[in-house]
Each structure stands twice: as structure tokens, then as C-alpha cells.
Amino acid sequence: MKARVAPCKPRAHRRSRLECQDGALRHGIAVTSRNPWRCYGPRRYPLSEEKTVTRLGVGARPASGVAQAVRRVSRALGASSLLLVPLFAHGAGTDDVPRKAAAAALEKDERAARPVPHDVREMLREMREQNIENTIRTLVSFGTRNTLSVQDDPTRGIGAARDWLKARFDAIAAKSGGRMTVELQSYVQPPASRIPVPTVITNVVATLKGSQRESEGRVYVVSGHYDSMCTDPVDATCDAPGANDDASGVAAVLELARVMATRDFDATIVFMAVAGEEQGLYGSTYHATQAKAAGRNIAAMFTNDIIGSSRADDGSRDPFTVRVFAEGVPTAETPAEANTRRSVGGENDSPSRQLARYVKDVAENSATGMRVNIIYRRDRYRRGGDHIPFLQQGYAALRFTEPHENYAHQHQNVRTENGTVFGDLPEFVDFAYTTRVARVNGAALAALARAPAVPSNTRIITTRLTNDTELAWDANPEPDVVGYEIVYRETDEALWTHTLRVGNVTTFTVPGLSKDNYFFGVRAVDRDGYRSPVAFPRPAQ
Numbered sequence: 001m002k003a004r005v006a007p008c009k010p011r012a013h014r015r016s017r018l019e020c021q022d023g024a025l026r027h028g029i030a031v032t033s034r035n036p037w038r039c040y041g042p043r044r045y046p047l048s049e050e051k052t053v054t055r056l057g058v059g060a061r062p063a064s065g066v067a068q069a070v071r072r073v074s075r076a077l078g079a080s081s082l083l084l085v086p087l088f089a090h091g092a093g094t095d096d097v098p099r100k101a102a103a104a105a106l107e108k109d110e111r112a113a114r115p116v117p118h119d120v121r122e123m124l125r126e127m128r129e130q131n132i133e134n135t136i137r138t139l140v141s142f143g144t145r146n147t148l149s150v151q152d153d154p155t156r157g158i159g160a161a162r163d164w165l166k167a168r169f170d171a172i173a174a175k176s177g178g179r180m181t182v183e184l185q186s187y188v189q190p191p192a193s194r195i196p197v198p199t200v201i202t203n204v205v206a207t208l209k210g211s212q213r214e215s216e217g218r219v220y221v222v223s224g225h226y227d228s229m230c231t232d233p234v235d236a237t238c239d240a241p242g243a244n245d246d247a248s249g250v251a252a253v254l255e256l257a258r259v260m261a262t263r264d265f266d267a268t269i270v271f272m273a274v275a276g277e278e279q280g281l282y283g284s285t286y287h288a289t290q291a292k293a294a295g296r297n298i299a300a301m302f303t304n305d306i307i308g309s310s311r312a313d314d315g316s317r318d319p320f321t322v323r324v325f326a327e328g329v330p331t332a333e334t335p336a337e338a339n340t341r342r343s344v345g346g347e348n349d350s351p352s353r354q355l356a357r358y359v360k361d362v363a364e365n366s367a368t369g370m371r372v373n374i375i376y377r378r379d380r381y382r383r384g385g386d387h388i389p390f391l392q393q394g395y396a397a398l399r400f401t402e403p404h405e406n407y408a409h410q411h412q413n414v415r416t417e418n419g420t421v422f423g424d425l426p427e428f429v430d431f432a433y434t435t436r437v438a439r440v441n442g443a444a445l446a447a448l449a450r451a452p453a454v455p456s457n458t459r460i461i462t463t464r465l466t467n468d469t470e471l472a473w474d475a476n477p478e479p480d481v482v483g484y485e486i487v488y489r490e491t492d493e494a495l496w497t498h499t500l501r502v503g504n505v506t507t508f509t510v511p512g513l514s515k516d517n518y519f520f521g522v523r524a525v526d527r528d529g530y531r532s533p534v535a536f537p538r539p540a541q
Contacts, residue, residue, distance in 0.1 A: 116367040117528075119263070120446045124367050124439045126259045132438065133431040135251035136308070138164065140241040140426055145228040147276045148199060148236035158275060161226050162202050165273050168254055169206040176261040180208045187286055194233045194279040201276040203283045206257050210449065212266035214477045219291075220448050221270040221301040222256060222441055223284065223386055224249025225277035228424070230413045233278055238413060243426040245410050246277070248308030249400075252438035259442065265449035266478070267299070277305075277386055278411075284386035292393040300355050300448060300533075301397035303386040307437040308429040312404030319430060321371045322437045325387075325399040326356035327378035332394035340538060345491065348376070349519060349536040351396035354454075357495055358533040359398065363443035370440050373403065374494075380405075400437060451530035452478045455522045459540035460515055469515040471537055472507045473522050480526040486510060487521045487534055496521065496534065 139145065142164075143156045151159030166184060173180035185203040189195050204226070210216035228242025229235075241247075250273045257271040276282030284303070291298055310319035329341070330350045341347060353376070360372040379385055379399055387397035406428070414423030453476060461470040471486060483504045487496040502508040510520070521534035 116365055116443070117446075120443060121367045123259050123263060123446065124442050127255050127435055127438055127442065129431050129435045131255050131258070132248075132251045132435050133426075133429075135168075135254050136243050136247040136429060136431070136434075137426055139226065139247040139250065140243050144230075144236065144238060144240040145226055145242055146230075146233075146236045146238075146240055147201060147227045147279050147282070148195075148197075148234060150236075151200060158227055162204060162275070165204045165226060165250070165254075169204060169257065169271070172254075172257050172261050173206060176208065179211075180206055180257075180261050182206045185287060185290075189276065189282050192280065192282075195282070196234060201283050201286065203275060203287055204273040205287070206271040208257070208261060208265065208269045208271070210266050210268040211264045212478065214479065215266040215453070216268055217297050218267040218453055219270055219296060219298045220267060220445055221272060221298055221390070222253055222304070222445060223272040223274055223302070224251075224253045224304045225275065225283065225386055226250045226273045227275045227278050227283075229278040229411055230423075231411060233411075239423075241414065241424050241426070243424050243429050244308035244402075245306045245424055246304070248306065248429060248434045249304035252304050252307060252434060252441060255435070255438050256442055256445065260445070263446075265446070266451075267449040269445060269449055274386055281384060281386055281389055285389040288389040288393045288395070291395075298390065298395045299453065301387055301390040301395055302400060302441055302444070303397070304400045304437065304441065305385045306401050306405060306410070308431075308434050309402050309406060309409070310430045310433040311406065311428075313406040313408060316404070318403040319433050320369060320436070321373050321403045322440055323373050323375050323401045323403055324356050324359055325375045325377060325379050325385075325401065326350075326352045327391060328353060328376060330394070331378070331388070331391040344539055345519070346536060348494070349521070351454075351533075351536075352391065352398060354521070354534045354536060355396045356398055358448070359440070359444040360495070362447040363440040365443070368436060368439040368443055370436050372440060376494075400441065402433070402437075447530060448533070450526075450528070452476045452481050452524035452526050452532045454532050455484065455524050455535045458522050458535040458537040460520060460537040461541070462515075462539045463541045467512065467514045469510045469513050469518070469520060470507070471510070471520060471522060472540075473535065473537075475506050476524045476532075478524075478526065480528070481524050482527050483525050484508075485523050485525060485531065487523065488513065488518045491517070491519055493519075501525075 139161055142160045145158045145161045147158060150157035151162070154160055154163070162184070166182065169182040173182050183205050185205050186200055189199050189201050191197060210218070225246045228240040228245065230238040230240040232238070253271050253273060260269060272287065274283035274287065277284065307322065311317050328347050328350055330337070330352070333341070356374045360374060364370065364372045378388065378391070380401075385399045387399045390397040408420060408422050409424050409428050412422040412424065414425065416422070455473040455476060458473040459471065461472060473484070481504070484502055486500040486502055486508060487498065488510075489495065489497040500510065521536050523534045524532040
């Protein structure tokens with residue numbers, strides 16, 4: 001069987017999956033299993049030339065390790081015992097079609113076929129670019145929002161911004177049917193780094209209570225910081241517009257609160273605008289430490305920081321990608337946990353990495369129009385964000401940031417030098433891009449807050465040496481959980497590649513797949529098809 005494909009632009013090396021898909025779209029070719037997009041690897045072809053290649057599965061190369069394992073599991077269990085779903089299919093290839101590129105095309109087809117719930121799609125469609133722009137311009141109009149600026153002036157300074165945000169959240173909460181509450185979380189920060197005098201720091205916090213009794217104590221936090229700074233972080237009087245850093249993040253949080261306040265979610269969602277970020281993450285640190293002391297179950301935290309521009313300092317644009325920073329080795333890892341990780345692996349399987357994979361899985365689709373680029377590190381070089389205090393308290397947390405930053409528009413006094421305009425001004429913000437990033441947040445938050453919790457006490461049983469893999473976990477408390485899925489991948493894969501639907505059980509043995517050769521995880525599924533993030537198992541006897 002033959003499939004006609006358009007070639008990638010000539011290069012001396014294999015092109016990436018997204019480059020291939022972008023090329024397919026430019027040529028008007030749908031990326032589907034019926035019309036797969038292929039890259040030719042090191043061979044060079046002119047753009048005008050088309051080639052005919054053999055479809056996967058008819059070539060002479062042996063199948064990959066995962067493909068062989070799929071057949072072993074299928075033979076051992078039979079089709080009636082479980083449903084095995086490859087998230088992307090590893091199969092045989094040809095000399096002209098590298099197996100990895102073809103597998104990536106099938107992965108994209110599988111993901112694109114996964115439907116976005118209708119009400120979630122409608123919710124994302126309701127997010128308005130004009131609202132995002134209005135919020136950013138209003139916050140800029142306060143002149144400066146430096147944490148050290150005046151707090152009792154109604155038109156200038158961080159106090160004016162705080163009061164305006166509180167009023168906006170109050171207006172949103174008024175339409176929630178009593179389910180959303182708004183508070184000012186304040187404390188006095190003693191003198192410290194970038195805090196020369198005792199300073200009141202206030203977070204504006206809106207809480208949308210979950211509707212399911214078993215899930216309302218599970219909390220998801222989404223934040224942006226409303227303070228700003230110019231070149232000198234302790235200059236409280238200079239104009240510091242902070243349009244991108246971080247009025248853009250706050251605008252996204254406000255718009256998320258607006259469209260989600262009128263909808264039901266099983267778990268609780270907290271929408272938060274924090275202060276003190278530019279001085280040293282003070283507001284978020286206070287919130288995270290207070291939550292930990294109160295025993296609050298924060299299942300995930302998103303910070304949106306610098307999500308306002310799709311244009312890099314060289315003028316290039318990438319308006320459909322958002323970076324998601326996810327730490328590997330957990331910041332709060334204990335010595336015992338570190339010993340286990342060093343023994344059996346898991347450096348790429350922290351709760352934050354599982355959360356990032358989840359965001360990519362549920363939010364990279366036609367409803368958002370965005371690519372989620374997972375960055376496997378906690379944050380950028382020499383920089384930090386409000387997710388870090390949550391990581392320090394042991395919570396899973398991610399940072400959302402634009403793909404390429406322009407440092408002339410960050411932490412700069414507003415000025416023009418040699419024809420270059422410096423300063424974080426609204427004219428450098430791409431409001432449509434910020435709206436799309438907000439939709440990525442919304443798709444992920446909606447899925448998380450309606451899905452079951454991550455399965456707890458997940459173990460991989462090591463009592464005896466065997467080439468099978470036995471997993472166990474505790475039953476979820478939610479009444480609408482209908483079953484569980486085991487996911488697995490080869491150890492050099494970044495994303496989960498295969499799924500076993502194992503039913504409503506709490507133990508399962510996967511025959512023919514050795515725990516020494518693959519990474520495994522477990523997730524819960526409810527009756528509406530919502531899936532939890534993956535739980536990475538610890539070894540147990």
C-alpha cells in the first residue's frame with residue numbers, strides 16, 4: 001500500500017515532529033493515519049519533488065521494543081482481557097521513512113482524535129481578547145505597581161492596582177451563585193532582600209469551591225503577579241508599566257475566573273494575583289507556606305509569568321507555542337526518596353513532570369490552537385517564578401512563559417536609546433497570544449478539576465524477580481471512578497506512549513513487560529472519560 005507525501009525542506013539531518021507537521025500544513029496535507037506526513041531524514045529532495053513511500057507495517061525492519069511488547073501482552077492476555085491503546089504506534093519502517101518520524105505522525109493523529117468536551121470548548125471560546133487587553137491596559141495605567149510603591153493612592157501605585165483587582169474579582173464572584181469567595185491575603189514583610197522597610201504585601205485570592213464532596217478539598221491554584229519594577233527594584237516612584245511582566249499573567253487569571261465562575265467543577269480552583277514577586281517571590285511564598293501549615297491539598301499550581309509576547313528580540317514570531325517549565329528531581333525530595341530514585345530511576349517522572357505531560361495531553365488541541373513545549377527544568381537561567389515556593393513546599397507546580405523573551409522590554413526604565421524603545425509597554429504585547437495561553441490554562445484546569453485525583457500509594461511490586469510487572473494502588477475515593485489505566489514507555493521516551501485499560505481494580509500484572517526495561521504509571525478514569533494525571537510508582541515488597 002502506498003501513500004503520497006510532500007517532502008520536508010532539504011536539510012542534512014532529520015527534522016523534528018513539529019517541523020514535519022508544520023510542513024504538512026503548509027502543503028495542505030492533513031496529518032492523519034490515512035495520509036501520514038513523513039520526513040525523509042538525511043536524504044535531500046527538492047521542494048518541488050514528491051516521493052512515494054511504503055506505508056508503515058509493510059517494511060522489512062524489525063519492530064521496536066514497545067511494538068514487540070504490545071504483541072507479547074496481547075498474546076498473553078487476549079483481546080477480551082484488556083484494551084491496549086498505543087498513544088503512538090511504534091512499528092516497522094522503510095529506509096525512506098524513519099520509524100521515529102512516522103511514529104510521531106501517528107502520535108499526533110491519535111491526540112488530535114481525542115475530543116475536547118463540548119462545554120470546555122464553549123468555555124474556551126468565551127474567553128475574550130478584548131478583556132485581556134483591557135486588564136493589561138488598566139494595570140499599566142496605575143503608573144507603577146512596585147511592591148514598595150504607595151498603597152493609599154486611588155490612581156497610582158500597587159494599592160490602586162490591588163483595589164481594582166479586588167473589585168474585578170468581586171464582580172465575577174457575584175455571578176457564581178455563591179460558590180466563589182474573594183479575600184485579600186495580607187501580611188507585613190520585615191526588612192529583607194529588596195525590602196528596605198517593613199512592607200504590607202497583599203495577595204488577591206478568589207476561591208471557586210468544588211461541587212463534589214470527595215473532591216472539594218483538592219485544590220488547583222492558578223496565578224499571576226500584579227507587582228512590577230523598572231531597572232532598580234527598590235525604586236518605588238519610577239514608571240514601571242509591567243504590561244507583559246506580569247499584567248499579562250494577571251489578565252489571563254482574571255479571564256479564567258470569569259469564564260469558570262459560572263461552571264461546576266468537582267475540585268476547588270483558586271485564582272490568585274500575588275504581590276512581591278519582583279522583590280523575591282514574597283507573596284507566593286506566604287501563600288504556599290500558609291497552605292502547607294494548614295494541611296491544604298494543593299494538587300497542582302500554575303504560574304503565568306511573561307505570557308504577553310510572541311515576538312523575540314530578533315523580530316521572529318512564534319504565536320502558537322507556550323513554554324511550560326517543569327522540574328525533574330523534586331525540590332522537596334527527602335533523602336530516602338533520593339536513594340530510591342538513584343536506584344531505580346525517575347529523574348524525569350516527578351509530580352511536576354507528570355503534570356506537564358498532562359497539560360500537553362489535554363491542552364494541545366484545536367480548541368486552544370497552541371503547542372505546549374515542555375521545558376525540562378525548573379525555570380530559566382538566573383530567573384525564578386511564583387511556582388518555586390510551591391515546589392519548596394512539596395506541591396506540583398509549573399511555570400507558563402512565552403517562547404522567546406525580549407529583555408529590552410523587561411525590568412527596564414521606559415526610554416529610547418539609539419532608536420530602540422526600552423520598557424515593558426502595552427504596544428509590545430500580543431493580546432491574541434495571551435488569550436491563547438489563557439485557553440491552555442483553562443483546558444488544563446477544567447480537566448484537572450473534573451478528573452479524579454492521582455491514584456495514591458502506587459507501588460511496583462518487587463517481591464520476586466520476574467519479567468512481568470505487577471502494580472498496585474489504593475482505590476480512589478470519588479464515586480464516579482469507573483476504572484484505571486496503566487501507562488508505560490521505554491526509558492528513553494519523554495512522554496507516555498502506551499496505555500492498558502485494566503478495569504476497576506487495584507492490582508494488575510502486566511505479562512511480558514519487565515519493570516527493568518520500561519517506566520510505568522497509573523491513572524484513574526471517571527464515567528465522563530476524564531483522566532487523572534499519572535502516578536509514578538515506588539518500589540515495594
